[in-house]
Amino acid sequence: MVLVDIDLCEPIVPIDVPDTVDGLAVIARLDGRAIGFSMRSPLSGKVTADDLDRHLGATCGPELLSERLRQSVAGHETTRPLDPTTMTVAVCTKDRPAGLGRVLTSLGTLQSSADGWGVEIEILVIDNASDDPSVRAVAETHGARYVREERPGLDFARNRALAETSSRWLTFFDDDVIVDPTWLRGFVEGLVAHPDAAAFTGLVLPARLDTEAQVLFERRGGFRHGFVTRRMGRQHPVDPTYPAGAGSFGTGANMVVRVEAALAMGGFDPALDAGAPMPGGGDLDLWYRLVRAGEVVVYEPGCLVFHDHRESTDALARQFRDSWGRSFHAFIDKCYRTDPPMRSAHRRYLWRWYRAMLTDLARSARGRSSVPPRYLVAELRGAVQGMAGDYRRAVRRAEQVERDHR
Amino acid sequence: MTLAPHPPVPMDVRSVDLADLPDGLTDPGRPIHLLVWHAGLALGAVDVPSDHLPMTREALVQTAIEAALPAVWCHLFAPEAAFLGRPTPRPPASAVLELDDPWKELHKRLDVDRSGTVDDLTVVICTRDRPDDLDRCLISIQALSPSPAEVVVVDNASRDDATRQVASRHAGVRYVREERPGLDHARNAGIAAVTTTYLAFTDDDVAVDPGWVGQLRRAFEAGPVAVTGNVLPIELETVSQTVFEQDWSLGKGFIPRRFTPALRGRGRRRAMPVWEVGAGANMAFRRDIFDEIGEFDPRLDVGAAGCSGDSELWYRLLVAGHEIHYVPTAVVHHRHRRDAAALKRQIRGYLSGHTAALLVQFERSRDASNLVRLVVVLPRNWYRVILARASGSMHPDRVMLPVQVAGAFAGVRYYLRNRR
Numbered sequence: 001m002v003l004v005d006i007d008l009c010e011p012i013v014p015i016d017v018p019d020t021v022d023g024l025a026v027i028a029r030l031d032g033r034a035i036g037f038s039m040r041s042p043l044s045g046k047v048t049a050d051d052l053d054r055h056l057g058a059t060c061g062p063e064l065l066s067e068r069l070r071q072s073v074a075g076h077e078t079t080r081p082l083d084p085t086t087m088t089v090a091v092c093t094k095d096r097p098a099g100l101g102r103v104l105t106s107l108g109t110l111q112s113s114a115d116g117w118g119v120e121i122e123i124l125v126i127d128n129a130s131d132d133p134s135v136r137a138v139a140e141t142h143g144a145r146y147v148r149e150e151r152p153g154l155d156f157a158r159n160r161a162l163a164e165t166s167s168r169w170l171t172f173f174d175d176d177v178i179v180d181p182t183w184l185r186g187f188v189e190g191l192v193a194h195p196d197a198a199a200f201t202g203l204v205l206p207a208r209l210d211t212e213a214q215v216l217f218e219r220r221g222g223f224r225h226g227f228v229t230r231r232m233g234r235q236h237p238v239d240p241t242y243p244a245g246a247g248s249f250g251t252g253a254n255m256v257v258r259v260e261a262a263l264a265m266g267g268f269d270p271a272l273d274a275g276a277p278m279p280g281g282g283d284l285d286l287w288y289r290l291v292r293a294g295e296v297v298v299y300e301p302g303c304l305v306f307h308d309h310r311e312s313t314d315a316l317a318r319q320f321r322d323s324w325g326r327s328f329h330a331f332i333d334k335c336y337r338t339d340p341p342m343r344s345a346h347r348r349y350l351w352r353w354y355r356a357m358l359t360d361l362a363r364s365a366r367g368r369s370s371v372p373p374r375y376l377v378a379e380l381r382g383a384v385q386g387m388a389g390d391y392r393r394a395v396r397r398a399e400q401v402e403r404d405h406r
Numbered sequence: 407m408t409l410a411p412h413p414p415v416p417m418d419v420r421s422v423d424l425a426d427l428p429d430g431l432t433d434p435g436r437p438i439h440l441l442v443w444h445a446g447l448a449l450g451a452v453d454v455p456s457d458h459l460p461m462t463r464e465a466l467v468q469t470a471i472e473a474a475l476p477a478v479w480c481h482l483f484a485p486e487a488a489f490l491g492r493p494t495p496r497p498p499a500s501a502v503l504e505l506d507d508p509w510k511e512l513h514k515r516l517d518v519d520r521s522g523t524v525d526d527l528t529v530v531i532c533t534r535d536r537p538d539d540l541d542r543c544l545i546s547i548q549a550l551s552p553s554p555a556e557v558v559v560v561d562n563a564s565r566d567d568a569t570r571q572v573a574s575r576h577a578g579v580r581y582v583r584e585e586r587p588g589l590d591h592a593r594n595a596g597i598a599a600v601t602t603t604y605l606a607f608t609d610d611d612v613a614v615d616p617g618w619v620g621q622l623r624r625a626f627e628a629g630p631v632a633v634t635g636n637v638l639p640i641e642l643e644t645v646s647q648t649v650f651e652q653d654w655s656l657g658k659g660f661i662p663r664r665f666t667p668a669l670r671g672r673g674r675r676r677a678m679p680v681w682e683v684g685a686g687a688n689m690a691f692r693r694d695i696f697d698e699i700g701e702f703d704p705r706l707d708v709g710a711a712g713c714s715g716d717s718e719l720w721y722r723l724l725v726a727g728h729e730i731h732y733v734p735t736a737v738v739h740h741r742h743r744r745d746a747a748a749l750k751r752q753i754r755g756y757l758s759g760h761t762a763a764l765l766v767q768f769e770r771s772r773d774a775s776n777l778v779r780l781v782v783v784l785p786r787n788w789y790r791v792i793l794a795r796a797s798g799s800m801h802p803d804r805v806m807l808p809v810q811v812a813g814a815f816a817g818v819r820y821y822l823r824n825r826r
Contacts, residue, residue: 008503056499061496061499073427073470189464193462195462240798
């Protein structure tokens with residue numbers, strides 16, 4: 001699909017969608033702030049400004065009105081800078097020098113605007129035992145601090161970042177994202193509105209939609225959790241299973257933690273987010289523990305990054321199986337074991353999850369779901385595997401890694 | 407239904423004005439039921455849980471706008487939307503962008519001249535043995551701007567003189583006495599006493615918003631024969647008041663609604679949702695409509711079957727081909743019953759009045775959807791309540807099932823015994 005980023009403070013221009021392409025995806029902004037995302041296909045040929053005008057009105061009219069109302073009430077003055085504070089921006093990476101280079105380049109604008117916002121920024125690259133020596137070269141070219149973490153596993157790398165930082169805030173970006181220039185403004189606005197937050201998660205939009213797998217993933221929701229700031233605390237207004245699952249909190253590819261709060265939680269769990277076969281769950285686990293301890297996690301869509309989704313359908317199917325199947329359910333298994341008061345909530349959550357998955361699978365078999373059955377079957381298989389002792393095995397594996405690297 | 411799995415607790419009722427926001431919300435030690443306005447227009451409400459408090463000004467801006475957005479959108483871009491009708495297509499983005507100032511546009515559509523008198527509308531309050539409540543109500547009526555042509559108090563066979571004395575203490579209030587006990591008899595006496603083109607009813611346990619009459623009168627310009635308004639809580643000091651507000655609200659939200667006769671043609675299984683039209687505590691009529699369709703039916707009175715005399719009238723109006731508009735910016739503030747026993751009696755009364763009304767509606771119109779609702783839909787709703795209670799989605803303090811079922815049966819029995 002052709003992916004366009006339109007700011008409605010500028011006049012709308014027509015777009016040409018070539019025949020080789022499936023359709024059109026639109027990121028809508030107003031004055032720099034992202035307010036909506038939509039996909040239209042099949043679509044090809046010339047999309048006139050009027051077409052786009054109508055499309056944008058239909059897909060994000062109320063969001064547009066909301067932003068205009070907010071601007072009118074809050075005034076056009078941009079948010080005030082913070083009392084001086086410090087932030088370490090950490091990118092944990094393994095053997096992906098090109099991706100790392102892109103993230104670090106995009107952080108250039110972040111750094112140059114940081115003083116104006118009252119934030120002193122340090123960029124830190126945690127090289128998670130890359131075999132490729134150019135990773136270090138890329139980090140040093142961009143003037144980032146370079147640290148090598150020998151214990152393989154994303155959560156080992158994250159904990160190393162926690163150990164290496166002396167800032168108040170620690171931000172994590174994955175090595176396959178591009179950080180939007182408005183990110184820091186979004187963080188400052190989120191912090192000003194919620195000064196007691198222990199963690200922030202941000203909006204992740206697709207960087208491109210070139211392959212079928214990328215389009216499929218985004219159709220299923222991608223990493224999007226909406227365009228409205230959400231504050232997550234002890235309880236949820238209507239969901240009795242909250243915070244079981246912690247799925248809607250955000251995505252670890254774009255998150256900030258208050259260092260002292262993360263350390264009080266004992267950091268990230270190295271059994272999770274350990275690479276295959278457990279390539280996920282570490283972020284959810286930390287947010288879950290934070291809110292259970294009475295802390296506040298804020299989803300702030302103003303913290304915007306763009307992500308390179310998996311290109312091949314095989315890789316996507318593996319992601320369904322291993323990230324959202326196995327790792328997710330291993331995380332739920334861990335919560336179930338370690339958080340007894342929440343057991344009935346977890347049981348109810350799982351019941352709902354399986355019921356929704358099976359309904360979706362039935363719809364998918366009839367061609368009425370956003371993804372073909374293959375991916376849902378993979379996710380279900382991963383889920384069943386994940387519940388069957390995967391977490392305990394992962395803990396033993398992590399302990400072995402620690403021993404190997406003593 | 408927000409906070410449904412959680413126990414209903416007392417809350418602070420607070421209003422904020424988006425045109426003049428405070429520097430945030432302080433923490434009163436309990437949740438806040440936040441009413442959101444913009445320069446006198448009621449636009450939304452949201453329950454703010456304790457762990458969102460204290461709230462910064464920036465977070466308050468976002469919370470208040472989120473609460474007001476659906477109503478502002480509808481007022482600006484879908485004001486004619488028929489209730490349960492086809493959704494209005496959204497305008498192009500340029501329509502939203504070209505608004506010079508959305509708030510100004512909102513006020514241009516909704517504001518009325520606040521000075522002077524609406525000389526073709528009379529306010530009627532039916533009351534019985536509640537002189538203190540009546541006094542408070544009349545004080546709020548004196549603050550109406552614009553003011554009504556006249557105020558009539560219908561004393562429904564009060565046992566002593568106190569009601570008449572309260573009425574006489576307020577200038578410009580006419581006192582009428584109706585000896586036959588029953589709210590619908592009193593309302594009919596009010597209709598007989600009114601000489602202006604329009605009349606508006608409210609109850610004695612209500613404080614009216616200063617813009618109430620102006621908003622009701624404006625709504626008649628669009629052509630409905632009846633108009634209903636919003637009912638907001640004065641206080642939520644007891645669990646019963648909270649349960650009533652959250653689960654049995656008299657107010658029908660902040661989005662304007664048009665009830666049209668097309669609601670009837672939705673099939674035999676779907677009864678006309680007349681319980682959504684509005685509350686007897688806030689309703690206005692073009693007086694001559696009663697000559698056409700008749701008056702309130704005294705069989706459905708408080709004290710008799712329950713209190714659905716007004717919803718049966720909505721039914722008759724729609725069946726006769728007329729429109730009713732719900733105007734959320736025409737606001738009254740209601741003091742809910744404080745104790746659990748009174749709440750239970752009220753719910754029981756709602757259900758008995760409702761089932762009796764369904765049977766009266768069927769009797770008059772022969773529309774089978776009324777019976778379908780009685781025999782299929784209501785029991786199915788109760789079954790869902792049982793499931794919700796079992797799954798933890800509904801807190802036990804909110805489940806009023808025995809009272810509902812008892813009330814429903816009482817209404818059926820009452821109707822069968824009093825059939826004409």
